[in-house]
Amino acid sequence: MSETGGSVPKRTTLRDVAKAAGVSHQTVSRAINGKGEIDPETQRRVLDVARQLRYRPSRFARGLVRPDVVSVGVIVPDVVNPFFPEFIDGVIQAAGRQDWQVVVASTQYDQARELTLLRSLSQQVDVIVGYLTHPDEELAASVGGVPLVVVDRGLDSPTYASVEIDALTGIREAMDHLTDRGHRKIGMIDCVPPCGDPYARRRMFQTLTAEHELTVDDSWIVTVEQSVAGGNTGFRELWQAHPDTTAVLAFNDLVAIGAHQAARDLGVRVPEDCALVGFDGLTVGELIEPPLTTVHLDKRRLGELAVQQVDRLLSGELPPPVVLTPQLVVRRTT
Amino acid sequence: MSETGGSVPKRTTLRDVAKAAGVSHQTVSRAINGKGEIDPETQRRVLDVARQLRYRPSRFARGLVRPDVVSVGVIVPDVVNPFFPEFIDGVIQAAGRQDWQVVVASTQYDQARELTLLRSLSQQVDVIVGYLTHPDEELAASVGGVPLVVVDRGLDSPTYASVEIDALTGIREAMDHLTDRGHRKIGMIDCVPPCGDPYARRRMFQTLTAEHELTVDDSWIVTVEQSVAGGNTGFRELWQAHPDTTAVLAFNDLVAIGAHQAARDLGVRVPEDCALVGFDGLTVGELIEPPLTTVHLDKRRLGELAVQQVDRLLSGELPPPVVLTPQLVVRRTT
DNA sequence: TTGTAGGCGTTATCAA
DNA sequence: TTGATAACGCCTACAA
Numbered sequence: 001m002s003e004t005g006g007s008v009p010k011r012t013t014l015r016d017v018a019k020a021a022g023v024s025h026q027t028v029s030r031a032i033n034g035k036g037e038i039d040p041e042t043q044r045r046v047l048d049v050a051r052q053l054r055y056r057p058s059r060f061a062r063g064l065v066r067p068d069v070v071s072v073g074v075i076v077p078d079v080v081n082p083f084f085p086e087f088i089d090g091v092i093q094a095a096g097r098q099d100w101q102v103v104v105a106s107t108q109y110d111q112a113r114e115l116t117l118l119r120s121l122s123q124q125v126d127v128i129v130g131y132l133t134h135p136d137e138e139l140a141a142s143v144g145g146v147p148l149v150v151v152d153r154g155l156d157s158p159t160y161a162s163v164e165i166d167a168l169t170g171i172r173e174a175m176d177h178l179t180d181r182g183h184r185k186i187g188m189i190d191c192v193p194p195c196g197d198p199y200a201r202r203r204m205f206q207t208l209t210a211e212h213e214l215t216v217d218d219s220w221i222v223t224v225e226q227s228v229a230g231g232n233t234g235f236r237e238l239w240q241a242h243p244d245t246t247a248v249l250a251f252n253d254l255v256a257i258g259a260h261q262a263a264r265d266l267g268v269r270v271p272e273d274c275a276l277v278g279f280d281g282l283t284v285g286e287l288i289e290p291p292l293t294t295v296h297l298d299k300r301r302l303g304e305l306a307v308q309q310v311d312r313l314l315s316g317e318l319p320p321p322v323v324l325t326p327q328l329v330v331r332r333t334t
Numbered sequence: 335m336s337e338t339g340g341s342v343p344k345r346t347t348l349r350d351v352a353k354a355a356g357v358s359h360q361t362v363s364r365a366i367n368g369k370g371e372i373d374p375e376t377q378r379r380v381l382d383v384a385r386q387l388r389y390r391p392s393r394f395a396r397g398l399v400r401p402d403v404v405s406v407g408v409i410v411p412d413v414v415n416p417f418f419p420e421f422i423d424g425v426i427q428a429a430g431r432q433d434w435q436v437v438v439a440s441t442q443y444d445q446a447r448e449l450t451l452l453r454s455l456s457q458q459v460d461v462i463v464g465y466l467t468h469p470d471e472e473l474a475a476s477v478g479g480v481p482l483v484v485v486d487r488g489l490d491s492p493t494y495a496s497v498e499i500d501a502l503t504g505i506r507e508a509m510d511h512l513t514d515r516g517h518r519k520i521g522m523i524d525c526v527p528p529c530g531d532p533y534a535r536r537r538m539f540q541t542l543t544a545e546h547e548l549t550v551d552d553s554w555i556v557t558v559e560q561s562v563a564g565g566n567t568g569f570r571e572l573w574q575a576h577p578d579t580t581a582v583l584a585f586n587d588l589v590a591i592g593a594h595q596a597a598r599d600l601g602v603r604v605p606e607d608c609a610l611v612g613f614d615g616l617t618v619g620e621l622i623e624p625p626l627t628t629v630h631l632d633k634r635r636l637g638e639l640a641v642q643q644v645d646r647l648l649s650g651e652l653p654p655p656v657v658l659t660p661q662l663v664v665r666r667t668t
Numbered sequence: 669t670t671g672t673a674g675g676c677g678t679t680a681t682c683a684a
Numbered sequence: 685t686t687g688a689t690a691a692c693g694c695c696t697a698c699a700a
Contacts, residue, residue, distance in 0.1 A: 011677085013676090013677055013678090014677065014678065014679095015677080023686080023687085024686070024687045024688075025677090025678085025687090026679085026680095026686075026687060026688080027685090027686060027687075029678070029679065029680095030685090030686085033679085037685065037686085038685065038686080039685060039686085042685080042686085051479070054479055055479075056478070056479050056480065057457070057677080057678075058398070058676085058677050058678070059394075059397075059457060059458055059459075060393075060394045060395075060396075060397035060398040060402065060676085060677075060678090061394075061398055061676075061677030061678040061679085061692090062394075062457075062677080062678055062679080063393075063394035063397075063678090063692095064392070064394040064395055064398060064676095064677080064678065064679090064691095064692045064693065064694090065677090065678050065679045065680080065691075065692050066678085066679070066692095068394065069454075069458065071437075071458075079419050079422055079423040079426060080419050080420055080423050080617075082416065082419075084419075085413050085414050085416075085418075085419045086414055088413055088438070089413040089414050089440065092413060092438060092439065092440060093440075096439070099454065101437050101439070101455070101458055102437060102438055102439070103405075103435050103436065103437050103438075104422070104426060104436055104437075104438045105426065105430070105435070105436070106423065106426055106427075120403075120433065121435070123391070123393060123396075124393055124403065124405075124435055125393075144390070145385070145388055145389075145390050146390065228621065257621055261623075264623065283414075284618050284621055287562065287591055287618055287621075287622060288621060288622055288623070289595075289598065289622070289623065345692095345693085347692090347693055347694085348693065348694065348695095349693080357670080357671085358670070358671045358672080359671095359693090359694085360670075360671060360672080360695085360696095361669085361670060361671075363694070363695065364669095364670090367695085371669070371670085372669065372670080373669060373670085376669080376670085391693080391694075392692085392693050392694070394692085394693075394694090395676090395692070395693035395694040395695085396693080396694060396695080397676095397694095398675095398676045398677065398678090398692095398693080398694070398695090399675080399676050399693090399694055399695045399696080400676095400694085400695075
């Protein structure tokens, strides 16, 4: 190897500073960390040299000898989908209270990427929290023993600590509300969730229509892509099949907003001609006109609960799933 | 110290595994890293033992001897404000392409917290990207030599690499558009930005009204808190002072949405009675009815550019500021 | 194929 | 107040 190349700049170390300042590396350490036991004058001098040499401690070396901050990795499908920022915020805030740091990564809804991320993240953080789609065994293979908290798997992850969402209770509230107001012809715009039982929501709906003895069959359920556009399409399909529908339960708020747009385009007034209920409780639902009635989930809390599970995991236990229940927020689309 | 306490579990190391498997720690290393030079049978056995002992390599020890992944810290005021997730996403994606990891932190609009975060983050990451409010000197004192890229400081940070937003050009487009459509009585709902010149936007507006020889004086500018509620208040104030206003330029989309709500409440039709233009180009602007005309900024790109600056910084240069120019997107509020 | 020695950059301990 | 020495857990040589 010649010395021509300006290859790796090589880091300035404690010893470099020590040499330049004419003291021992230990003295430099003391100066940097400023825990007394050092002559103020020496300290000043050493600090000066350190600055000149642009010295910065290595987080690795430091982490090696000190109990370092915990680093939590968070994996979500998409950082921009308004559901996730609140969740992430919950994680960041709960973690921040213990001075933990949070590494955020997104799969972009790419299944293969999920595994890749899991694999690389698990090398760099102490614990992972994630909205994950793969079955437990595949996750296990990818995280290689790093503690993991999974979110919203539908009680489907015996291996891992988890936070679950009791969607049924929330949706029951919504159905009660609708039937209380006299609705009998209630349709549903469903989506297939990224993991777990693809028919979970549909089943809940069926259960509840049965409870209320509604005479709507499966033709009142349309399944669409989980997006505003999907909701738009879904409403049109539903309305075409059943123009006598008086209320629609959407898979989530984004889908509901799409449905709302379709209704407006079709000249269907919400809620006069057709009521509409979303799910998630996104802020955007409050901004549209009329504001959306929705089954509201406290997404920030969801993130905090995930961190709470992390706590338990790190202290050695494998905690039972914790369940978060959403609540109906009645606004003006019903 | 007695041995009663379940104090620190103490980590399982390579040597522990070695001892348990009856080989040298080196052999274990080879087994773990799977780079040949090892008997498959030995490897299998070692790996088994490692798993049983729940061995996981220390990221610190590894980072010490290996050129580790770069870790980028991102500081924003608020993870939930819909402006920032897109920015963060841009950072995450650009960083991800180089297999860098991204640590996200939020100040919650707390000035003191900004400095605290800067201080702690700078100990754990290789470089920081941030929406920061403090003047350069104070930032310098907090990051202690860690490379920093600042965003949207109004060309106000000679010390640091930066990404700037050319708001004037975007707003000029908006004003041209409005005057083209015959508007002369144009009002502004302004806010004071978290850092930099508090009158920046107001000045731009004044410049442009002058360019177009509009006869609106400063009483056509109201200043409110930067939020939906602020926008609501702002519109009411403006409309009360000048009921002959035919168009309003809002500080940003959230403010514009508030203004829109106020207009509706006051029976002012948008855009028939009063046109409305936002700034930022948030997705939510597309979801309201009618969809919001706005000066659209590519926030994801903003994040990518920040990472680009990080690249340059890390390769030794102090790059000149890079500028991103927003563009008017005409929808249906004008 | 396997084991031994040394060093990565830091902090802790103890002696000077 | 300062300095030598020994970890921390891992990896890269090199020797066996």
